[in-house]
Amino acid sequence: MPASRLLPSDEAVDLIALVRDLATNELGPLVARAEREEEFPREVFRLLGRTGLLGLPYPEEYGGGGLPYEVYLQVLEEIGSVWASVGVGVSVHALSCFGLATAGTDEQRRRWLPAMLGGELLGAYCLSEPHAGSDPAAMTTRARRDGDEYVITGAKAWTTHGGHADFYKVMARTGDGRNDISCFLVDADSDGLFADPPEQKMGLTGSATATMRFDDVRVPADRLLGAEGDGLKIALAGLDAGRLGIAAVATGLAQGALDHAIAYARSRETFGARIIDHQGLAFVLADMEAAVESARATMLHAARLKDQGLPYGREASVAKLVATDNAMRVTTDAVQVLGGYGYTRDFPVERYMREAKVMQIFEGTNQIQRLVIGRSLDRGDAGRLARVTD
Structure with missing residues (x-):
């Protein structure tokens, strides 16, 4: 349903x-x-x-x-x-x-x-590095100005669409300060840019994830977005929106798993009754429904704040945390509802369970989300009042 x-x-x-x-x-x-x-x-x-x-x-x-x-x-x-x-x-x-x-x-x-x-060009996002995942300010990839070009050298890990994208949004260091990071649009066919073999992942196997190598990649200066040093600000602002995107996909993933579990529970019979008629199983499905609905509510609350032009970073982290933790729980329960069949690839719930795990990791691990939320509460960012506008 x-x-x-x-x-x-x-x-x-x-x-x-x-x-x-x-x-x-x-x-x-x-x-x-x-x-x-x-x-x-x-x-x-x-x-x-x-x-x-x-x-x-x-x-x-x-x-x-x-x-x-x-x-x-x-x-x-x-x-x-x-x-x-x-x-x-x-x-x-x-x-x-x-x-x-x-x-x-x-x-x-x-x-x-x-x-x-319009979909003619597919994008990828290059922020994380092998040693700098949750701490982007620790990146070492550099962009050196050379006349009317920048020369980018380094490596970016965990790049979704790596090797398949038509352009890469790249964060690279342009100075020696911790926050001296700039943002560039890099064409996929640039000389010196290449992808490592894709990662062999637990889930999301239809999505290519690869480390991108920048070997003195020359980028025209007009590909700089914003001013030099604006890159980290651009990256962090984008991550708030990106976290809502992952919260949405995780909520959808959980909904899909729940739908399959309900369909199976309606059709499977034990002891002369459908398994959904057994209270123990019905309570599991009820908890799954509650988890999906609560994830959706937190996601939409953050989205409505964003649509009103209000601060929503804390709420985006809450949505990402709640939606992805709930997706892991819901997909695990979906496998349990299907029993032995849930552990086979004859049904998609085992795939949903494998896919849910990474939702707790990318766009900032859920431990990072808790850190963001805790710091926001300490600053007193909560408790705003605003009127909804048309």
Whole structure:
């Protein structure tokens, strides 16, 4: 039973219905084989681009959908409920466009953003390094100015779409201070840029994750986003939005697992009754439903703050923490509901369980989210009052 939704407009209702149909009928038949064979679904992203789903939260003047995050995240949720690798990919692509959309000049946005939002160009985001994951200010990748170019040297780990993207949003050090980091758009076909073999992951096997190597990669100076030294600010602002994207995909993943568990519990009989009629099993499903609904509520609360232009960093961390921890619990319970069948690849719940684990790790581990939340509470950031505006 798909999620019930309260949406802000008739257009949003129609959009969610379209996405639900596309995910079920277009993506659903492709998932099992692509994940089994670790096949990157590039054509799926082109399809999503053609249907306008890659640029939903960005301005219409650049080819985006101009939609509020409240709606965009529920689109991600619907995709994630069927194919988490693609849901994560859409979120990462949006994050890859964030620096250009928010810190680029008007000329830079006109030049590059329409092709990105239209799906012609697929993006990747290069922030983490092998020794600097949760501490991006400790990065060592450098960008040295050389006339009208920058020369980038270093390595970026855990790059989603690594080796498949058409452009990379790259954070690199341009000075010796801890925060002297700048943001660049780098073409995938740049000389000296190459990907290591993809990581062999527990889940999200249809999503390529690789270390990107920058061996004196020359980047035109007009590919700098914002001013030198703005990179960490751009990165951290983008991560708040990215955390909401992961919260949405995790909520969708949990919803998908719950839907499969309910369908199985309705059809499977033991001791002369459907297993959903046994109170012990029904209580497990009830707890799963409560976990999914609470995750959705925290995610949408943060999204509505963002849509009103209010601070939402703490709430984004809460949403990411709650949604991903709940997804891990819900998918584990879904496997338990199916019993032995849940442990086989005949049913997708074992894949959902494997995919849920990484949701607790990327876009800042859940330990980092707790750190962010705790510091926010110490500063007294909570307790704002605001009126909802049209």
